[in-house]
Amino acid sequence: MAKVHVTTSVNGEEREVLCEPHQSLLDVLRDELGMTGTKEGCATGDCGACSVLIDGRLVCSCLMLGVEAEGVDITTIEGIANGSELHVLQRKFLEHAALQCGICTPGFIVAAKALLDTNPDPDETTIRYWLAGNLCRCTGYDKIVRAVQDAAQELAYEA
Amino acid sequence: MAKVVFPDHLLSHTGGTREIAVEAKNFRALVRAVDSRWPGIEAVLMKTAVAIDGQIYQDAWLEPVGADSEVFFMHRIEGG
Amino acid sequence: MAEAHDYKAIGTSPVRPDGVDKVTGRANFGADLNLPNMLHGKVLRSPHAHARIRSVDVSRALEMDGVYAAISGADFPSGAEGDIQGEGGGTVSDLAQNIVARDKALYHGHPVAAVAAKTPYIAERALDLIEVDYEVLPPVLDVDEAMADGATLINENLHTNGDTSQPASNVAGITKFERGDVDEAFAEADLIVEGEYRTPTAHQGYIEPHACTATYSEEGKATIWCCTQGHFDVRSLTASVLGVSVGDLKVIPSEIGGGFGGKTVIYLEPLAVKLSEVSGRPVKMVMSREEVFRATGPTSATHSRVKVGAKKDGTITAASAWIAYEAGAFPGAPVGPGCMAIFAPYDLPNFRVEGFDVLVNKPKVAAYRAPGAPQAMYAMESAVDDLARELDMDPIDLRLMNAADEGTQAPYGPTFPPIGIRDCLQAAKAHPNYTTPKGEGVGRGIAAGFWFNIGMQSSAEVRLSEDGTVTVVEGNPDIGGTRASMCLMAAETLGVPYETVRAHVGDTESTGFCNVTGGSRTTFATGMAVVQACEDIIAQCKQRAAATWDIDADQVDWTDGEAVPQPGVNVDVQPLSLADIAGNAGRTGGPILGRASLNAQGAGASFSVNMADVTVDRETGKVDVVNFTAIQDAGTAIHRAYVEGQMQGGAVQGLGWALNEEYVYDANGEMENAGFLDYRVPVTSDMPMIDTHIVEVPNPSHPYGVRGVGETPIVAPLSVAANAVRDALGFRIPDLPLSPPNVLAAIDDREGA
Numbered sequence: 006m007a008k009v010h011v012t013t014s015v016n017g018e019e020r021e022v023l024c025e026p027h028q029s030l031l032d033v034l035r036d037e038l039g040m041t042g043t044k045e046g047c048a049t050g051d052c053g054a055c056s057v058l059i060d061g062r063l064v065c066s067c068l069m070l071g072v073e074a075e076g077v078d079i080t081t082i083e084g085i086a087n088g089s090e091l092h093v094l095q096r097k098f099l100e101h102a103a104l105q106c107g108i109c110t111p112g113f114i115v116a117a118k119a120l121l122d123t124n125p126d127p128d129e130t131t132i133r134y135w136l137a138g139n140l141c142r143c144t145g146y147d148k149i150v151r152a153v154q155d156a157a158q159e160l161a162y163e164a
Numbered sequence: 165m166a167k168v169v170f171p172d173h174l175l176s177h178t179g180g181t182r183e184i185a186v187e188a189k190n191f192r193a194l195v196r197a198v199d200s201r202w203p204g205i206e207a208v209l210m211k212t213a214v215a216i217d218g219q220i221y222q223d224a225w226l227e228p229v230g231a232d233s234e235v236f237f238m239h240r241i242e243g244g
Numbered sequence: 245m246a247e248a249h250d251y252k253a254i255g256t257s258p259v260r261p262d263g264v265d266k267v268t269g270r271a272n273f274g275a276d277l278n279l280p281n282m283l284h285g286k287v288l289r290s291p292h293a294h295a296r297i298r299s300v301d302v303s304r305a306l307e308m309d310g311v312y313a314a315i316s317g318a319d320f321p322s323g324a325e326g327d328i329q330g331e332g333g334g335t336v337s338d339l340a341q342n343i344v345a346r347d348k349a350l351y352h353g354h355p356v357a358a359v360a361a362k363t364p365y366i367a368e369r370a371l372d373l374i375e376v377d378y379e380v381l382p383p384v385l386d387v388d389e390a391m392a393d394g395a396t397l398i399n400e401n402l403h404t405n406g407d408t409s410q411p412a413s414n415v416a417g418i419t420k421f422e423r424g425d426v427d428e429a430f431a432e433a434d435l436i437v438e439g440e441y442r443t444p445t446a447h448q449g450y451i452e453p454h455a456c457t458a459t460y461s462e463e464g465k466a467t468i469w470c471c472t473q474g475h476f477d478v479r480s481l482t483a484s485v486l487g488v489s490v491g492d493l494k495v496i497p498s499e500i501g502g503g504f505g506g507k508t509v510i511y512l513e514p515l516a517v518k519l520s521e522v523s524g525r526p527v528k529m530v531m532s533r534e535e536v537f538r539a540t541g542p543t544s545a546t547h548s549r550v551k552v553g554a555k556k557d558g559t560i561t562a563a564s565a566w567i568a569y570e571a572g573a574f575p576g577a578p579v580g581p582g583c584m585a586i587f588a589p590y591d592l593p594n595f596r597v598e599g600f601d602v603l604v605n606k607p608k609v610a611a612y613r614a615p616g617a618p619q620a621m622y623a624m625e626s627a628v629d630d631l632a633r634e635l636d637m638d639p640i641d642l643r644l645m646n647a648a649d650e651g652t653q654a655p656y657g658p659t660f661p662p663i664g665i666r667d668c669l670q671a672a673k674a675h676p677n678y679t680t681p682k683g684e685g686v687g688r689g690i691a692a693g694f695w696f697n698i699g700m701q702s703s704a705e706v707r708l709s710e711d712g713t714v715t716v717v718e719g720n721p722d723i724g725g726t727r728a729s730m731c732l733m734a735a736e737t738l739g740v741p742y743e744t745v746r747a748h749v750g751d752t753e754s755t756g757f758c759n760v761t762g763g764s765r766t767t768f769a770t771g772m773a774v775v776q777a778c779e780d781i782i783a784q785c786k787q788r789a790a791a792t793w794d795i796d797a798d799q800v801d802w803t804d805g806e807a808v809p810q811p812g813v814n815v816d817v818q819p820l821s822l823a824d825i826a827g828n829a830g831r832t833g834g835p836i837l838g839r840a841s842l843n844a845q846g847a848g849a850s851f852s853v854n855m856a857d858v859t860v861d862r863e864t865g866k867v868d869v870v871n872f873t874a875i876q877d878a879g880t881a882i883h884r885a886y887v888e889g890q891m892q893g894g895a896v897q898g899l900g901w902a903l904n905e906e907y908v909y910d911a912n913g914e915m916e917n918a919g920f921l922d923y924r925v926p927v928t929s930d931m932p933m934i935d936t937h938i939v940e941v942p943n944p945s946h947p948y949g950v951r952g953v954g955e956t957p958i959v960a961p962l963s964v965a966a967n968a969v970r971d972a973l974g975f976r977i978p979d980l981p982l983s984p985p986n987v988l989a990a991i992d993d994r995e996g997a
Binding site for chain 3: 169171172173176211215217218219220221222223234236237238239240241242243244
């Protein structure tokens with residue numbers, strides 16, 4: 006099967022990659038580009054561990070083909086921090102102990118960023134429904150929701 | 165003499181005896197004494213957890229056994 | 245032992261040492277390793293729940309371009325004997341046959357063969373070329389069917405409790421406990437409640453699928469990287485299946501994306517090693533979510549009957565229980581612990597428990613948080629709730645009246661040391677979520693939980709760097725913040741700031757033996773080793789200070805991270821900090837290294853009381869949890885936020901089990917909902933905040949009073965949910981899960997619709 010040449014932008018950097026036509030964007034990120042921060046929990050779009058932003062929109066990278074990434078801007082967990090400075094969501098997840106095993110954390114942070122980028126002042130219900138596509142089996146979600154609430158508050162204070 | 169109690173799943177090895185008194189200075193000696201009464205039970209007891217005076221041991225060996233000690237053999241406990 | 249309020253580090257909630265790597269995507273989990281020249285392994289699984297395997301032919305798969313190895317059961321040693329040295333017990337033979345089937349496939353998804361190829365895609369195509377000749381047999385799919393007269397036998401050589409004088413059976417074992425005169429005590433009761441209950445097959449549901457990479461060297465040694473709760477157990481289990489020495493295997497743990505007991509066992513590792521041996525290249529294997537559901541770790545479905553007798557004043561005179569646990573395809577359901585746990589919160593003079601370990605054509609069950617206890621205590625705590633209603637008593641008062649205490653003989657034999665069940669019940673009674681009247685249409689449920697916790701073997705090393713910073717090295721994969729709890733205990737013991745301590749999880753060759761991260765044992769047992777290793781450091785530091793000051797080591801005290809002369813010792817010196825002593829270590833005897841290894845005894849039982857308010861939508865059958873309160877005795881909370889996290893996570897996992905999760909099988913024994921869409925674990929929008937209240941009754945066997953907190957949280961929520969739904973509906977639905985279709989059917993049935 007002939008590989009397809011794809012030019013895409015990952016965390017602001019132009020990347021060229023040869024992908025198999027059947028490879029998901031998740032597989033391309035992890036196996037071809039070596040960006041393993043994006044996780045696979047189900048490969049069927051049910052767990053959100055593979056969440057990335059495509060042109061700012063929240064997407065399960067397991068549900069998108071690598072070849073569909075031609076010409077788009079991809080943001081992954083590796084691109085959330087600003088250089089050596091953690092994003093406020095990353096800091097709040099740490100401060101609130103909002104992760105236990107940590108496998109779902111990249112997806113939650115990417116999804117929460119997508120929320121705060123569009124809705125800087127979400128209430129608890131909005132946060133819970135927005136994050137309903139991300140599964141966490143360790144925390145019971147309590148501390149995750151609090152971390153996002155706290156991050157939103159800090160962002161509002163800074164704004 | 166220490167009181168030694170066997171749970172139901174070990175009764176097939178003790179001919180139905182549930183409780184005996186054994187004089188032994190430690191767990192190892194206690195098991196040997198029980199084995200001399202029911203030869204072969206040692207191999208089973210060494211795979212069994214035991215509570216000596218309320219303290220649960222998964223792998224008891226040289227733990228002291230007193231004259232008034234209570235020794236309960238019990239299922240091993242695994243965990244998740 | 246110091247009082248809780250004297251602690252400087254313990255009881256705080258600092259950021260975990262491995263935190264930044266986990267919020268930036270830098271942390272490496274099981275599937276994240278890639279090696280040069282690496283192949284990808286895939287498993288061919290049985291499409292039948294029960295079938296004799298007449299032959300397996302991998303030759304056509306091997307001919308495919310890009311395929312470098314294809315193996316089946318015939319490639320592994322046969323006739324292995326003996327017991328495995330793993331936490332959960334069992335035999336090497338059963339373990340080996342679960343890794344890859346030999347003459348029989350025992351569940352839909354049972355591995356039959358495996359291939360390694362250049363890409364995962366080619367490997368999957370190659371599986372289609374493997375030819376297996378099956379003789380399909382009727383499947384046995386639940387305990388009632390398996391225990392019925394004339395049931396199809398899953399293993400023709402299996403006899404109950406090994407008694408070959410009896411006919412073969414699907415019942416691998418029967419466990420019984422009895423105390424007092426149960427029949428007489430029931431006869432004396434003023435009131436008897438009885439119930440019959442079922443719990444479904446449920447999965448641990450860790451978000452990270454099993455994954456491993458193995459490389460086999462020409463000298464016959466292999467290295468395995470994998471996500472596991474215990475790499476030393478992976479080493480011994482894999483060695484026993486392959487028939488090699490543990491010295492031939494090195495296991496390097498990755499970060500682990502959840503386990504809950506399900507990653508205390510092995511599935512892929514022997515296959516990956518064998519594929520690497522055959523191909524001469526590293527082989528990576530990663531399960532799909534579907535494979536995780538079909539072929540790994542569920543916990544036992546159960547069918548149980550419970551009877552409780554009481555006096556009019558609420559004194560429980562007798563209780564009896566009959567519980568059948570599904571073991572899956574091989575013996576080993578958590579019957580013993582379940583039967584020992586069921587009555588643990590109570591001081592019962594008369595009781596009888598009978599438990600059954602029953603084979604069915606489903607995956608071999610694996611440990612799941614407090615293995616066996618949630619199912620057993622679900623039945624008892626539901627019956628106790630019914631008893632409270634019959635007596636018109638407050639359910640907390642009824643439990644307080646019958647609660648066990650220090651000095652009570654536990655139902656499983658020994659006498660309880662100090663325990664926290666009464667403290668938890670009293671905390672529940674005073675909690676605002678209990679004292680506040682429930683709203684209109686709201687049902688309120690309450691139940692107790694319990695788990696033994698375990699100690700077992702642990703090792704730790706503590707190393708001083710030349711600037712006085714501290715490195716803790718131990719061998720327990722960090723599932724939920726244990727590096728942080730190790731660092732807190734080290735900081736407390738040494739008297740140094742938490743920020744100067746780092747923790748490292750060593751592989752099987754770089755640290756001493758540790759049993760699994762499981763059984764709620766890591767902070768207790770490995771923590772104990774860390775504390776002892778720090779005490780070893782302190783002893784050495786005192787010696788170095790004494791040598792520096794020209795006095796005896798027993799004239800030196802260790803206070804707030806510094807060596808100081810004891811009061812009355814007549815020397816004119818400045819205190820020496822850990823950094824001072826470490827910086828001068830080269831002159832005073834060389835590097836300073838503390839170590840400890842132990843088999844920790846005295847794990848403290850952890851009791852809990854949970855409560856919840858729910859509403860039930862009578863049109864759809866949907867249960868909504870309005871609030872949930874988890875109260876638990878932690879002994880001492882080392883990292884407070886992670887203790888709360890265990891309680892919250894266990895609560896939601898238990899609520900998932902109670903309200904939605906179940907394996908749905910078709911008549912042929914194929915699981916119909918092997919994905920997160922249809923096996924529905926709780927999501928963020930399903931849940932309210934989970935209120936926590938940590939009770940601290942210190943465990944006298946641990947230097948800081950730790951009991952272990954990881955498992956107890958999942959026990960009570962099953963009956964909490966069921967009791968709350970009972971309260972809301974006015975009648976009990978005894979079979980879990982209380983999912984919308986099941987609840988709706990029960991309502992319709994009740995109302996004669």
